[in-house]
Amino acid sequence: MEGKKFAVLLCAEDSEYVKKKYGGYFGVFVRMLAEEGEIWEFFRVAHGEFPADDEIADYDGYVITGSCNDAHGNDMWICKLLNLLKKLDSMKKKVLGICFGHQILGRSLGGTIERATTGWDIGVTTVNLSTTKQFNALNLPASLQIIECHRDEIRELPPKAEVIAWSNKTGIEMFKYGDHIMGIQGHPEYTKDILLHLIDRLLQHSLIQESIADVAKLKVEELEPDRELWKNLCISFLKGKL
DSSP states (O other), rough: OOEEEEEEOOSSSOOHHHHHHHHHHHHHHHHHHHOTOOEEEEOOOOGGGOOOTTTGGGOOOOEEOOOOOOOTTOOOHHHHHHHHHHHHHHHTOOOEETTTTHHHHHHOOOOOOOHHHHHEEEEEEEEEOOOOEEEEEEEOOOOEEEEEEEEEEEEEEEEEEEEEEOSOOOOOEEETTTEEEEESSSSSTOOHHHHHHHHHHHTTTSSSSSSHHHHHHHHHHOOOHHHHHHHHHHHHHHHOOO
C-alpha cells in the first residue's frame, strides 16, 4: 500500500544559505514533517507552478510556506493561490499554513490581513496556547517558544475560525478552521541559523533597522524555540493523528 502523499506550496525564493545547507525550504519542511513511506512533492507557486485540477485530490495534505510577499497583495500568483485554497477547503483537505501561509489561509476564508500595529516581530517569541482537546492530547504546556519573522498579521478572522494561540505581540498566533485547516504565524520549521541569516539579509536590503536586528539577535541568543514540540503538533494535525 502506497504511503500518504503531501505537497509543499513554496511561496518564497530559496536563499543561497538555505539551498546549500538544507536543499532549499522544501528540504527544511521535509526534515521537520516527513515520515517513512510518505511521498513529498513541491510546487513553486510564487513562480506560477500549481497542481493541475485533476492532481489536487491526489494529495492527503498541503503545507503553505512563508514568503517575502504580502498576503494582502494581489499578485497574479497570490490570487491563484487563494482560489486553490478555497478548493482545498471545499474538499476538506488538510492544510497547514506557516507565516505568510497562515495569513493567506486566513484571507482565503474571509479574514483581514494588515501591517502589524506593533511593527516587526523577529526573534524567539512566547506563544500562549488555548485549552483545546488537540493540545491536551499532546500534553503541551500553556505556552511555547517559537521563531518569528513577520511584519503583517491577521487582524480579523471569520466567525467560524477559532483563535488557538496568541502572544503579547500578535493577537492571532494560531487559528484552526474545522478539523482540516490550521495556521501558525511563527516558523516551527526554522532553526536559529536560518533566522540569523535572514536577519542579516533583511538588514542588507534596508528592510529593518540595525536596532531591530540587534534586539532580534539577542532574543535568538537568550531563548530556545520548542522545535520538537512544534514538530509533533504539526505532524499530528497534518496527518490526522489527533
